[in-house]
Each structure stands twice: as C-alpha cells, then as structure tokens.
Amino acid sequence: MDLLNKIDDPADLRKLSRAQLKPLADELRSFVLDSVSQTGGHLSSNLGTIELTIALHYVFNTPEDRIIWDVGHQTYPHKILTGRRERMHSLRQLDGISGFPRRDESEYDTFGTAHSSTSISAALGMALAARTKGEDRHAVAVIGDGAMTAGMAFEALNNAGVYDDINLLVVLNDNDMSISPPVGALNRYLARLLSGRFYAAAKNVGKSVLPGPMLELAKRLEEHAKGMVMPATMFEEFGFNYIGPIDGHDLDALVPTLQNLKHLKGPQFLHVVTKKGQGYKLAEADPVLYHGPGKFNPAEGIKPAVSSKKTYTQVFGDWLCDMAAQDKRLVGITPAMREGSGMVEFERRFPNRYYDVGIAEQHAVTFAAGMACEGMKPVVAIYSTFLQRGYDQLIHDVALQNLDVTFALDRAGLVGADGATHAGNYDMAFLRCIPNMVIMAASDENECRQMLTTAFHYNGPAAVRYPRGAGIGATVEPILKPIPLGTGEVRHAGKGIAILAFGTMLAPSLAAGKELNATVANMRFIKPLDVALVKQLAASHDAIVTVEEGSVMGGAGAAVAEALAAEGIVKPLLHLGLPDKFIDHGDVSQLLALCGLDAAGIAASIRKRFDKGEPRLVVNN
Structure with a gap:
C-alpha cells in the first residue's frame, strides 16, 4: 500500500504520474476487498469502480468540481481516496461512516445518494447554480445502468439537453448489472451499442489528448465516421454529446477521455463499461452473491449461512409460491429486487x-393497478423505503380506484447497517391516512404468512409490513389461513397498564409486560384498527401504552389515540416508537435499545411515566 497510504485527499492523488495510477488501482482494489471482508458491505459494485474513481478524482478538481454517485453503494473507493481510509473499519457500524455518500460526512460527498436515479437531476441543479453564480466548475453524475431505468433519470436528461453552455458530464457506469440481472429495453439498447465495434472505434477517433484546433478537427472526422455507421444515439437525441463505449478499467482510455471532456461545453455523456466484482474472481463469477456480503474470508469466499430460523423474506417467498399454485390470477411484481425480496424461486416456478x-x-405500482383492472391479483414485493417513491401512484392509481393489489413491505422498521435511507420507518404513518387501505404488521413468521393470505383475499389494496432478517423462530404452518379482518388479540393478561403492541414490538412488549404484570395485546392491524379491543382495554385498565417500530408521529399509536378520542374516552396514553429524527446506521438491536424499544427500554419508559403518579403500576412480585 505504498501509494495508497500517501493519499489523504484527491490533491495527493493528482500529484502522481500517469504511470503510477495502475499500481494505485491494484492497491485500492486490495484494500477494498480486505476492508469489506472485515466489516461486511457492498463489494461487487465497489470493485467495479476502482479505476473510474481514480480517473475522476485525478482529472477533476474535487471537491470544487462536484461528483454525484448513483447509486451510492459504489462509493467505497471514493471514500478511501477522500480522507476516510483510516475509518473504513467502522463502515456501516454505530457511530462509524456510512455505506453511502453523506453531505455531513465529507465535503467530497456533494449529494446524498442511496435511492437510485437522482444523480442527473442533482448534477444539473449544481451545474445551473454554478452558471447562475458565475462559477467555473463541473458537475459530474456517475449513474449505473440499472439506475438509468428509472423515469427520473430520463426527466433529468430531457431537462439538461437544452442547455448548451453548462459544465455537465453524465458518466454511465454500464456493468450489465444493478443488483439483480438487468431487464428491459434499455439494457437491450446498451447491449446493441456495445456490439457495434466499428461504431465504438469511430467514436474514439481523436480521443487522445489534443489541443484546441486539432481536437475540433478530430471531432468533425468523428461525426463524419459516425454518420456512416449508425444513427445518433438516444442520448444524443436528448441533446448530449455521446462518447463511448470505453473500457472503464483502462486508465489509459479513461484519463485522456475525461481530460478532453472537461474542456467541452454543454451536456456530455460518457458511456463506460465495467465489470462488477472486477479483480476478485469469486465476485466476478457471482456478483449477486457478493453484492452485499457480511464478513467473510477472501481466500475462502462466502460460505452458506446456516440458521434454524427463517427470514421474513424467505417466508414471503414460500408464501408467494404456495399462493400462486392455488390461484392462477396471482402475479408477482418487483422493482429490480428479485433476490432481496425473495422471488428467485417464484420466477423459476412461475416465469x-x-x-x-x-x-x-x-x-411498478401503476403497472400493478393495470393488472388488477383486468382481473389479475398482483402482489408487489417492495421495500418499505422504496414504496415512498410510488406514493402518488398508490393513492391515485390503486387506492382511489379501490383496486385489488397486495403490497408486501419488506425491510419495515429499522434496517441496521444501511441506515436512514433504507429504514422503513414511515409506512404506517403514510399508509393509514389513505382511504380503502388495509395495513397489517407481522409479529412473527407464521403471522406474516397469515397476514399475506389475508391481504391477498381482501378485495382492495392491502399492505403487510415485516422486518429485515430472521424472525423469532416461530413454526410456520403450511396452511394458507387468513386472519379475521381488523382483529387483535390479548396475549398476556395483567392489571393497571395495557400495552398495545404492533408487529415486531410484540416480543419485547411481552417481556416488559410480564415484568410489570401489564396486559399485552397483539394488535396486528393498524387499519382497520380493532376499536372494540381498544375500548375493552381502556375500560378495564388505568392507562394505555402503544409500542411500534415506526414513527410515533402519525403512526399506529396515533391511530389508537384517534379511536379513543372518537369514542369520547379520556385515558392516560404513552406512545413508544421511533423518534422524530432520522436513525443512523448500526446493529438493529443496538438501535432499538437506543430508541427505548427493547424490553428493558419499554419497561423503563412505562415506569418513568406512571410510577410518579396515577395510575399506579401493579408490579409483579
């Protein structure tokens, strides 16, 4: 690591000779592999951006020139070269550095990106802000080929193409992979571009370092050659000067090309081809497996995890196949998260x-609505945090028309190492205000299966939220048995305090309830709320405590308060849940404890609120 250890910021990198960049890339790749193997994190995507990262920081005057990474899970080399090498051991851990760009972490992280397809919009905003302020700096958006499938990317291209005097560069990092294998017409289009070898050669005419007039002459020759080969690319029709495709691992091609593009005005589009997992044979062979591994030994590779407990994602995948075998109207829909949402087996069995x-x-949401209009029964498997992007469609295209769409909300609640950008903290709040919606929260694996069945049989929009990772080890019954709509259940009878637990908070609430001799109810439904059970518990107890792994503001506890108010019932209330702030990355159990949502925290909060006055707790001796 002789070269890498001397680089504390990109200014140090720019002092190196061109000949030193290749050995630096080798050192950086080794460092990324070693670091991620010790902490876990995104690996394949970062091994694929080593040379591109070096070239961008070598050519552009960062942080004065802005680089926006999209999606941000490919930024580990960027973090290492921008002064965070010594903190990589804390990656995605409590109080450590984020796995994504964060503006409050470094001046080199010019825009926070963890959801995809935002980079071109942000870069255009920065480029036009520079023009407005009379500042001469560049904005570079580095966007993956998977992220280019989102409509927002094309909205930004459409907007950017009309400005011929801005310093904007879009770099398409085309690795033929997002997380799952690529899909759709755009991927086929990029493949056709790659197959045009003569066109690629024609586009590279004059791309060596040439000064002013010679460069202009080369550009004219290039345009003439291009016209004889194929029509303008789609990106050129959007108003961009398209260059490529070029090898994203060839620094001898990357550096001079970027140097030339830096001197061109107007929107520029550079198409680079990289390989996910580059330089680590195991990741090259299986980039999906090595997309986001936990800790592993690089010499041995990832070993299959052995666990007696099923993950909620596996429970969903099994249920999807079982229900599809029963009902031929079921269709499964995913926005590019086949593996993450547990749909690999479903695709194999029901392609x-x-x-x-x-x-x-x-x-995805409106596509499901169209399917439902034709009598199909779509199941949209989507992370809670990503459903936020389809909120307008959920309201106008599904709920307003009361269409029969089931939403399987994976990663509901805190998600741990991925942090605030991926946490599903808001779905209960933003869903329950929508008419016609049914919302359920699973407390264990078997209940998750039952709730999915309930949602599927409900003739309208319904959502089931469940967390990331393994359940509590509950036995999953093979029968596809629904739960009576809008019904909760008392799981522990006590006195004085009634704890109303939603979803994953049932287990810690039961532990706290037994310690305090409090009644504990598994509410199961956020909407329709079991108002009869709420009234019953309010009548027989001195106070009500609601517990949820979601935002307190507008969440399930707020629904209980609204129900009591509507019935004219005045009762002391304590709402426990996630606070009104974004929760950083860290181990889920640590984060829940910090939020007071483990058993000890729940009991402590109840004691703090009610031990000092009425009602008095009846504590189990």
Whole structure:
C-alpha cells in the first residue's frame, strides 16, 4: 500500500504520474476487498469502480468540481481516496461512516445518494447554480445502468439537453448489472451499442489528448465516421454529446477521455463499461452473491449461512409460491429486487407470472393497478423505503380506484447497517391516512404468512409490513389461513397498564409486560384498527401504552389515540416508537435499545411515566 497510504485527499492523488495510477488501482482494489471482508458491505459494485474513481478524482478538481454517485453503494473507493481510509473499519457500524455518500460526512460527498436515479437531476441543479453564480466548475453524475431505468433519470436528461453552455458530464457506469440481472429495453439498447465495434472505434477517433484546433478537427472526422455507421444515439437525441463505449478499467482510455471532456461545453455523456466484482474472481463469477456480503474470508469466499430460523423474506417467498399454485390470477411484481425480496424461486416456478420492471417503483405500482383492472391479483414485493417513491401512484392509481393489489413491505422498521435511507420507518404513518387501505404488521413468521393470505383475499389494496432478517423462530404452518379482518388479540393478561403492541414490538412488549404484570395485546392491524379491543382495554385498565417500530408521529399509536378520542374516552396514553429524527446506521438491536424499544427500554419508559403518579403500576412480585 505504498501509494495508497500517501493519499489523504484527491490533491495527493493528482500529484502522481500517469504511470503510477495502475499500481494505485491494484492497491485500492486490495484494500477494498480486505476492508469489506472485515466489516461486511457492498463489494461487487465497489470493485467495479476502482479505476473510474481514480480517473475522476485525478482529472477533476474535487471537491470544487462536484461528483454525484448513483447509486451510492459504489462509493467505497471514493471514500478511501477522500480522507476516510483510516475509518473504513467502522463502515456501516454505530457511530462509524456510512455505506453511502453523506453531505455531513465529507465535503467530497456533494449529494446524498442511496435511492437510485437522482444523480442527473442533482448534477444539473449544481451545474445551473454554478452558471447562475458565475462559477467555473463541473458537475459530474456517475449513474449505473440499472439506475438509468428509472423515469427520473430520463426527466433529468430531457431537462439538461437544452442547455448548451453548462459544465455537465453524465458518466454511465454500464456493468450489465444493478443488483439483480438487468431487464428491459434499455439494457437491450446498451447491449446493441456495445456490439457495434466499428461504431465504438469511430467514436474514439481523436480521443487522445489534443489541443484546441486539432481536437475540433478530430471531432468533425468523428461525426463524419459516425454518420456512416449508425444513427445518433438516444442520448444524443436528448441533446448530449455521446462518447463511448470505453473500457472503464483502462486508465489509459479513461484519463485522456475525461481530460478532453472537461474542456467541452454543454451536456456530455460518457458511456463506460465495467465489470462488477472486477479483480476478485469469486465476485466476478457471482456478483449477486457478493453484492452485499457480511464478513467473510477472501481466500475462502462466502460460505452458506446456516440458521434454524427463517427470514421474513424467505417466508414471503414460500408464501408467494404456495399462493400462486392455488390461484392462477396471482402475479408477482418487483422493482429490480428479485433476490432481496425473495422471488428467485417464484420466477423459476412461475416465469410467466413474474415481472421485474427495473428500478421504477412508480411504474411498478401503476403497472400493478393495470393488472388488477383486468382481473389479475398482483402482489408487489417492495421495500418499505422504496414504496415512498410510488406514493402518488398508490393513492391515485390503486387506492382511489379501490383496486385489488397486495403490497408486501419488506425491510419495515429499522434496517441496521444501511441506515436512514433504507429504514422503513414511515409506512404506517403514510399508509393509514389513505382511504380503502388495509395495513397489517407481522409479529412473527407464521403471522406474516397469515397476514399475506389475508391481504391477498381482501378485495382492495392491502399492505403487510415485516422486518429485515430472521424472525423469532416461530413454526410456520403450511396452511394458507387468513386472519379475521381488523382483529387483535390479548396475549398476556395483567392489571393497571395495557400495552398495545404492533408487529415486531410484540416480543419485547411481552417481556416488559410480564415484568410489570401489564396486559399485552397483539394488535396486528393498524387499519382497520380493532376499536372494540381498544375500548375493552381502556375500560378495564388505568392507562394505555402503544409500542411500534415506526414513527410515533402519525403512526399506529396515533391511530389508537384517534379511536379513543372518537369514542369520547379520556385515558392516560404513552406512545413508544421511533423518534422524530432520522436513525443512523448500526446493529438493529443496538438501535432499538437506543430508541427505548427493547424490553428493558419499554419497561423503563412505562415506569418513568406512571410510577410518579396515577395510575399506579401493579408490579409483579
């Protein structure tokens, strides 16, 4: 690491000779592999951006020139070269550095990117802001080919193409992979571009370092050659000067090309081809497996995890296949998260009923609505945090028309290492205000299966939220048995305090309830709320405590308060849940404890509120 250890910021990098960049890339790749193997994190995507990262920081005057990474899970080399090498051991851990760009972490992280397809919009905003302020700096958006499938990217291209005097560069990092294998017409289009070898050669005419007049002459020759080969690319029709495709691992091609583009005005588009997992044979062979591994030994590779507990994602995948075997109207829809949402087996068994729409959450929701209009029963498997992107479509295209669409909300609640950008903290709040919606929260694996069945049989929009990772080890019954709509259940009888637990908070609430001799109810439904049970518990107890792994503001506890108010019932209330702030990355159990949502925290909060006055707790001796 002789070269890498001397680089504390990109200014140090720019002092190196061109000949030193290749050995630096080797050192950086080794460092990324070693670092991620010790902390876990995104690996394949970062091994694929080593040379591109070096070239961008070598050519552009960062941070004065802005680089926006899209999606941000490919920024580990960027973090290492921008002064965070010594903090990589804390990656995605409590109080450590984020796995994504964060503006409050470094001046080199010019825009926070963890959801995809935002970079071109942000870069255009920065480029036009520079023009408005009379500042001479560049804005560079580095966007993956998967992220290019989202409509927002094309909205930005459409907007940017009319400005011929801005310093904007879009770099398409084309690795033929997002997280799952690529889908859709755009991928086919990029493949055709790559197959045009003569066109690629023609486009590279004059791309060596040439000064002013010679460069202009080369450009004219290039345009003439291009016209004889094929029509203008789609990106040129948007108003961009398209260059490429070029090898994204060839620094001898990357550096001079970027140097030339830096001197051109107007929107520029550079198409680079990289390989996910580059330089680590195991990741090259299986980039999906090595997309986001935990800790592993690089010499041995990732070993299959052995666990007696099923993950909620596996429970959903099994349920999807079982229900599809029963009902031929079921179709499964995912916005580019086949593996993450547990749909690999479903695609294998029911390929004609499996639809991956690409990274396009808005389209996924309205696509499902169209299916439902024709009598199909779509199941949209989507992370809670990504459903936020399809909120307008959920309201106008699904709920307003009361269409029969089931939403399987994976990663509901805190998600741990991925942090605030991926946490599903708001779905209960933003869903329950929508008419016609049914919302359920699973407390264990078997209940998750039952709730999915309930949602599927409900004739309208329904959502089931469940967390990331393994459940509590509950036995999952093979029968597809629904739960009576809008019903909760008392799981522990006590006195004085009634704890109303939603979803994952049932287990810690039961532990706290037994310690305090409090009654504990598994509410199961956020909407329709079991108002009869709420009234019953309010009548027989001195106070009500609601507990949820979601935002307190507008969440399930607020629904209980509204129900009591509507009935004219005045009762002391304590709402426990996630606070009104973004929760950083860290181990989920640590984060829940910090939020007071483990058993000890729940009991402590109840004691603090009610031990000092009425009602008195009846504590179990």
